[in-house]
Amino acid sequence: MKSIVVYCGSNPGVNPAYREAARKLGEQFAEKEIRLIYGGGNIGLMGAIADTVLSNGGEVTGVIPNFLAALEVAHNTLTELHFVETMHERKFKMVQLAKAVIALPGGYGTFDELFEILTWRQLKLYEGPIGLLNINGFYDLLLQQLDRMVDDGFLKAENRELLIVAETAEELLAKIEAVWEQEV
Template sequence: MTAGPMNAVCVFCGSSPGADPAYEAAAQATGRAIAERGLALVYGGAKVGLMGQVADAALAAGGEVFGVLPRGLAAKELAHTGLTRLEVVDSMHERKARMADLSDGFLSLPGGIGTLEEVFEVWTWGQLGFHAKPVGFVNVAGFYDPLRAFLNHMTGQAFLKPMHRDMAIFADTPQDALDAFAAYQPPAVDKWMEREQL
């Protein structure tokens, strides 16, 4: 399986702004970088926190922004009403599946457990060979350093193969992450198939 053309990038990120102003600046830079490359932004559809910042920045730079929001969150008036398109779906499961279908790569900014849950799910799908799309983390102000160390620990303990660990791209800037996405080559073998078995 090979990676296809890059037309849209999904961004997972916090629904709060976080404690460090660098996080909001990085969200804005990510939205701009995606739009300036002629890519569409796909995200969770909310107007709050880093989610709203990344969407607003992409829109301000002339980009297309597609949001996918569960009905329960839309009812709480969290929906961003200025998007190119906002889809309201029935469940979180539907939301994540729709975002994955619309996207050619997945980029995580700082966030909480929802952000981690989303990125780990799509990374797992890639590990299993269900897609060949890149997955990455913008490591703003060292936010993802502990996660990177833990992934290396998992690899050292033989719970994660080095080739699957290497699927996760860590970059200091959204521009570097998008450059790595453009050059991404998925592993040649899936989670259980060893090269000698091919």
Template sequence: MKSICVYAGSNAGVHPAYEQEAIHLAKTIAEQGRTLVYGGSRIGLMGRLANTVLEHGGQVIGVMPRGLFKGEMVHQGLTELYEVESMHARKAKMMELSDGFIALPGGFGTFEELFEAVSWSQLGIHEKPIGLLDVEGFYAPLVAFVEQAVKAGFIHEAHAGLLLLDQQPAELIVRMESFVRPQKVNKWSELPATES
């Protein structure tokens, strides 16, 4: 993975560990010579990520919708900044530029980006690994919710494994690099496998 897209909150959150682990992840990305792809903001966990990667000599690519947010939110010191026309275009560009995805703690925007990435993986649109950095158990309820959806018959059991969970950035990246997406799994329980 040469480039990693990180989905993260535009706020820093209330627990100090959220910021600490965002910085830890950013240092890991920079030290491993990888490029950070992210949403282009200078504030919140997003800003901490970008600043830390840059401070440690790494490359940072931001993608920001033109005119949607206040100008002071846009990080002006990035290696490269793409301005796109919409949130849809933003997610598509971030996906195009990235070899894998990591979700830090965040809100609705982070969740939306994460679930689009995993939905597209489930459908076979991409085969890139998706990691959850589980800071202070932030993503444990989500993993439990996915398990509930598997038991309820809405997610194939093999697809639950599309989300890789770890508490340490370096270990998560190792797991992502060795990830092999489940092949030929029929997502639709009412269709024969030959129609999937």
């Protein structure tokens, strides 16, 4: 079974398209027997994708810091739940368990996680594919900023290409699976 980390909001967002996309990705994970690795929460897009994977017979591993679990946001019906002390330990543990990373819409935490894993990939500290599910154009302005960083000489074009972008779960997983197939 392959595994993919999903970074996403602990809030659902105001547009129902975000929750629906998280559910569709969760259905795809269960159908393709991909284990979900995520932040271990039971709220927002995190809860939506985890619940969907589980309700469709898939496996879910959560990694949550003790202070967040104490706030009663830990999802207690997962296949596996790891408790850690810090946010840094959480991020490190999650990518240790995964063969790829996908970011859905989210806030500061999602952006922090996405840019840290892109930096690790650029520095060859992480080798898996990194995908961005650009639901409803959520990441359009970020993608423009990345292109500007290339144009202005702050980001190498080959490092810009480390981010795989798609608008649907099916398309993004197909692109990630193509990368996995190249590894074999």
